[in-house]
Amino acid sequence: MLNNFPLWPEQASTMAAHVDALYIFLLIVTGMMSLLVFACLIFFAARFRHRPGVPAEQIEGSTALEITWSAIPFLIFMVIFAWGAIVFFKERTPPADATEVYVVAKQWMWKVEHAEGQREINELHVPVGRDVKLIMTSQDVIHSFYIPAFRIKQDVLPGRYTVEWFRATKPGVYHLFCAEYCGTQHSGMVGDIVVQEPAQYEAWINGGSTGPLSATGEKIFAELGCVTCHRSDTQGRGPNLQGVFGMPVQLEDGRTVTADENYVRECILDPGAKRVKGFQPIMPTFQGLVSEEQVNALVAYIKSLSAAKPGNAGEKNKTSASSTAPAQPNGSQVQ
Amino acid sequence: MSMSTAIPQPTIPHPVERENYLNKEYGVWSWLLTTDHKRIALLYLLSITFFFFIGGFFALLIRLELLTPAGDLVQADTYNKLFTMHGMVMVFFFLIPSIPAVLGNFLVPLMIGAKDLAFPRINLLSWYLYIIGGVMMLHCMLTGGVDTGWTFYAPFSTSFTNTKIVEAGLAIFVAGFSSILTGLNFVVTIHRMRAPGMTWSRLPLFIWAHYATSIIQLLGTPVIAVTIVLVAAERALHLGIFDPKLGGDPLLFQHLFWFYSHPAVYIMILPAMGVVTEIIACFSRKRIFGYSFVAFSSIAIAVFGFLVWAHHMFVAGISIYSALVFSFLSYAVALPSAIKVFNWTATLYKGSIHYDAPMLYAFGFLGLFTIGGLTGLFLSALGINVHVTDTYFVVAHFHYIMVGGAVMGYLGGMHFWWPKISGRLYPEGWARLAALIVFIGFNLTFFPQFLLGYMGMPRRYYDYSHMPEFQVLNVLSTAGATVLGVGYLLPMIYFLWSMRYGKPASDNPWNAAGLEWKTASPPPTFNFDEEPVVTWEAYNYEQLDAPHKEEVPVAR
Numbered sequence: 001m002l003n004n005f006p007l008w009p010e011q012a013s014t015m016a017a018h019v020d021a022l023y024i025f026l027l028i029v030t031g032m033m034s035l036l037v038f039a040c041l042i043f044f045a046a047r048f049r050h051r052p053g054v055p056a057e058q059i060e061g062s063t064a065l066e067i068t069w070s071a072i073p074f075l076i077f078m079v080i081f082a083w084g085a086i087v088f089f090k091e092r093t094p095p096a097d098a099t100e101v102y103v104v105a106k107q108w109m110w111k112v113e114h115a116e117g118q119r120e121i122n123e124l125h126v127p128v129g130r131d132v133k134l135i136m137t138s139q140d141v142i143h144s145f146y147i148p149a150f151r152i153k154q155d156v157l158p159g160r161y162t163v164e165w166f167r168a169t170k171p172g173v174y175h176l177f178c179a180e181y182c183g184t185q186h187s188g189m190v191g192d193i194v195v196q197e198p199a200q201y202e203a204w205i206n207g208g209s210t211g212p213l214s215a216t217g218e219k220i221f222a223e224l225g226c227v228t229c230h231r232s233d234t235q236g237r238g239p240n241l242q243g244v245f246g247m248p249v250q251l252e253d254g255r256t257v258t259a260d261e262n263y264v265r266e267c268i269l270d271p272g273a274k275r276v277k278g279f280q281p282i283m284p285t286f287q288g289l290v291s292e293e294q295v296n297a298l299v300a301y302i303k304s305l306s307a308a309k310p311g312n313a314g315e316k317n318k319t320s321a322s323s324t325a326p327a328q329p330n331g332s333q334v335q
Numbered sequence: 336m337s338m339s340t341a342i343p344q345p346t347i348p349h350p351v352e353r354e355n356y357l358n359k360e361y362g363v364w365s366w367l368l369t370t371d372h373k374r375i376a377l378l379y380l381l382s383i384t385f386f387f388f389i390g391g392f393f394a395l396l397i398r399l400e401l402l403t404p405a406g407d408l409v410q411a412d413t414y415n416k417l418f419t420m421h422g423m424v425m426v427f428f429f430l431i432p433s434i435p436a437v438l439g440n441f442l443v444p445l446m447i448g449a450k451d452l453a454f455p456r457i458n459l460l461s462w463y464l465y466i467i468g469g470v471m472m473l474h475c476m477l478t479g480g481v482d483t484g485w486t487f488y489a490p491f492s493t494s495f496t497n498t499k500i501v502e503a504g505l506a507i508f509v510a511g512f513s514s515i516l517t518g519l520n521f522v523v524t525i526h527r528m529r530a531p532g533m534t535w536s537r538l539p540l541f542i543w544a545h546y547a548t549s550i551i552q553l554l555g556t557p558v559i560a561v562t563i564v565l566v567a568a569e570r571a572l573h574l575g576i577f578d579p580k581l582g583g584d585p586l587l588f589q590h591l592f593w594f595y596s597h598p599a600v601y602i603m604i605l606p607a608m609g610v611v612t613e614i615i616a617c618f619s620r621k622r623i624f625g626y627s628f629v630a631f632s633s634i635a636i637a638v639f640g641f642l643v644w645a646h647h648m649f650v651a652g653i654s655i656y657s658a659l660v661f662s663f664l665s666y667a668v669a670l671p672s673a674i675k676v677f678n679w680t681a682t683l684y685k686g687s688i689h690y691d692a693p694m695l696y697a698f699g700f701l702g703l704f705t706i707g708g709l710t711g712l713f714l715s716a717l718g719i720n721v722h723v724t725d726t727y728f729v730v731a732h733f734h735y736i737m738v739g740g741a742v743m744g745y746l747g748g749m750h751f752w753w754p755k756i757s758g759r760l761y762p763e764g765w766a767r768l769a770a771l772i773v774f775i776g777f778n779l780t781f782f783p784q785f786l787l788g789y790m791g792m793p794r795r796y797y798d799y800s801h802m803p804e805f806q807v808l809n810v811l812s813t814a815g816a817t818v819l820g821v822g823y824l825l826p827m828i829y830f831l832w833s834m835r836y837g838k839p840a841s842d843n844p845w846n847a848a849g850l851e852w853k854t855a856s857p858p859p860t861f862n863f864d865e866e867p868v869v870t871w872e873a874y875n876y877e878q879l880d881a882p883h884k885e886e887v888p889v890a891r
Contacts (some may be wrong), residue, residue: 004774007790022718023713026716026719030713033709034705034706034709036553037701037705038702038705039722041680041702042684044686045688046681048687048688049688049689050687054687055620055687056620056685056687056876056880057621058876059621059622059624059681060547060622060624061624061627061628065625065681069673069781070673070674073673077669077712080712080716081672083718084662084718085717085721086718087716087717088720141488142490148722148790151721151722152722153650153721154650154714155650155651157579157652158490158585159580160579172550175791176803181795184412184415184482184484186797187793187795187797187798188798198579223559235523278513295348299612
């Protein structure tokens with residue numbers, strides 16, 4: 001509806017409609033509030049302009065009025081707050097079976113790795129109608145992955161993963177911006193989001209790939225010798241990683257954490273920080289020995305060891321890409 | 336009757352000027368070593384005007400670069416330094432000291448009937464600290480500058496950029512102490528130095544606003560000082576505080592930075608609210624509607640203002656639950672501002688409204704602040720914030736508050752109290768024209784930026800050749816900035832002109848309430864010939880207008 005209106009950004013994701021609806025609501029509400037204030041201002045200014053012999057009438061105030069014009073705006077504010085929070089929760093809750101794509105930001109480019117093994121720079125190919133979850137980290141400073149047509153943005157931090165997700169609704173090429181100032185070429189850290197029909201996307205994703213990301217991870221896992229301690233057949237000197245991803249882990253210091261992407265990442269780069277209960281602090285840190293891309297591959301591999309867990313959706317989608325779309329619980333929200 | 340002590344003797348027109356704070360002593364040292372709050376206010380006026388035009392010059396270059404999508408006027412690094420230095424100069428060396436250090440310094444003792452601030456020497460020290468900080472900032476700019484944005488985000492500022500972070504930080508650190516000392520002086524003065532009969536409920540709302548501001552300056556500024564020290568420590572000593580590679584946390588920096596820098600916005604806007612309150616009361620000849628609600632809303636803003644900092648960080652990586660809390664609290668802080676706007680509007684009702692230049696600025700403030708405040712509701716809504724944060728929407732929003740609000744208030748106040756400060760009247764026609772030009776120029780500059788922001792143009796972009804569709808609105812904005820520049824130059828010219836050629840001002844040219852109008856223009860060094868005794872409420876316009884209903888003597 002709004003796609004051809006000038007001065008309005010394109011709507012190309014399920015989220016765009018939600019954000020625009022709230023935005024239009026706010027335009028109407030604040031438009032009415034300012035109209036009311038400005039109408040009063042202009043009317044009073046004209047009606048009560050100074051006329052000789054007509055003194056001002058002194059009015060002390062009115063508690064009833066004060067309460068009214070505090071309570072009504074507050075109620076309106078609470079509606080906006082709640083609506084904004086609902087949209088935000090949608091934005092921040094990736095569907096469990098979303099296709100996962102790894103993003104590594106650096107000054108001044110976006111590096112993208114698909115689970116299938118395709119790599120891109122300053123470009124991201126995605127199919128229409130599929131949930132895509134971006135797992136992002138930065139090699140240097142803070143960046144922010146912003147797609148105006150999808151109405152989503154998330155800062156990308158060094159030293160941890162942040163996540164955002166979307167479902168594209170319209171084929172096309174959309175802007176990708178870095179939205180957090182990151183140095184000299186900040187404004188050059190832009191790219192394209194290429195949304196394709198599923199068939200085109202299949203052709204693209206299967207062309208010239210080096211094999212799935214998790215396979216790369218498995219290779220690195222062997223090369224770095226991780227496999228000698230983290231054995232898959234028996235319990236070695238390190239924890240057995242089969243089926244660990246996404247599960248709660250008991251730590252030596254008594255805490256329990258969930259083995260998510262950030263936890264696996266931290267265990268590789270700072271193994272002492274959250275040591276699993278019952279294991280000796282013998283694992284060396286791999287900080288500086290592995291690149292962000294290699295960490296991503298390792299994380300993808302460890303996820304693939306929990307085959308039934310969400311992490312594997314990427315490979316599952318590869319074979320049945322178009323069939324996943326109608327199965328989404330929120331599929332009805334598309335347009 | 337009872338105020339006969341404060342009313343100066345009706346002297347016969349005399350060629351010899353009365354002795355006042357301006358002509359009491361001459362010579363450079365009588366200014367540089369003065370402890371008179373009014374002279375210190377003028378020292379501040381000169382220095383912040385200097386920095387305002389430096390910051391404005393940077394803004395002009397930014398707008399010229401953005402006239403075309405390609406980065407063609409300056410280098411990328413130069414552009415990044417321009418917006419950084421524009422922000423730092425305008426925030427720390429113009430907006431924060433603007434109303435408090437100039438109008439506040441001049442008026443707080445006068446309005447409460449005191450001879451001076453509680454600590455006159457500390458007041459002078461605070462100006463010297465400001466100047467030392469300012470000279471350091473100038474040196475920093477002239478020898479390379481900084482390119483982090485005024486927000487200094489780590490780890491870019493601590494581990495990546497090779498520009499002069501530590502020097503700029505130190506300049507802000509020193510200037511921060513100037514701000515702390517001013518706040519301290521105001522708090523003590525307002526508590527301890529009020530004239531007999533000047534109870535808290537008789538204080539002008541300008542004083543309430545400055546009291547609230549001072550609390551923020553006292554409690555908030557040390558936090559930015561600590562943050563700057565931590566940045567310097569990480570840069571110089573490689574301590575792992577913010578950079579994850581050294582074991583630090585970059586979000587910690589943002590929490591600390593915004594814990595000061597959000598309340599800092601209220602350091603800028605609260606005094607402007609105080610100014611506008613005085614102007615609206617005077618030019619509608621009325622007491623302020625809901626005095627106590629306006630007074631306490633200032634305090635509420637100061638308190639809630641400390642609890643909303645993380646609304647700058649909704650997409651920075653904080654948890655969704657903390658985002659929820661900070662979104663809610665942001666609506667809580669919006670409420671007292673809304674209450675103020677409603678009370679100002681209600682004050683006009685059944686008033687006797689005059690349209691002199693200060694009132695035009697006050698109307699401009701009301702319009703721009705309302706738009707700025709309402710767009711804050713957009714930014715506080717989590718779902719929308721994700722889309723518009725770090726875009727031109729935010730740039731437009733905070734300029735509506737900090738320039739549309741604070742600078743309009745500052746200019747309105749300068750016009751309103753100029754006869755008291757200089758003893759001369761400014762040319763009214765020019766002043767009205769300037770108010771109109773500023774209002775039009777401002778809207779033309781910043782309204783298109785709301786549209787740009789929702790369309791998705793990120794802030795701090797030097798080159799937008801990837802998205803040429805943004806050019807039309809950018810051209811509008813640059814055109815507006817040119818108009819705005821003219822609007823800001825005009826008052827400077829005619830204020831200077833009026834110091835020599837302006838008509839001498841009477842003691843109370845507006846027939847305004849407030850103790851500052853009950854002494855001479857310009858006031859004598861110790862403000863009042865005899866200590867005033869207050870027996871009336873603030874804004875007693877009924878009494879002021881009663882004796883001569885036919886003709887309200889408003890100067891032209």
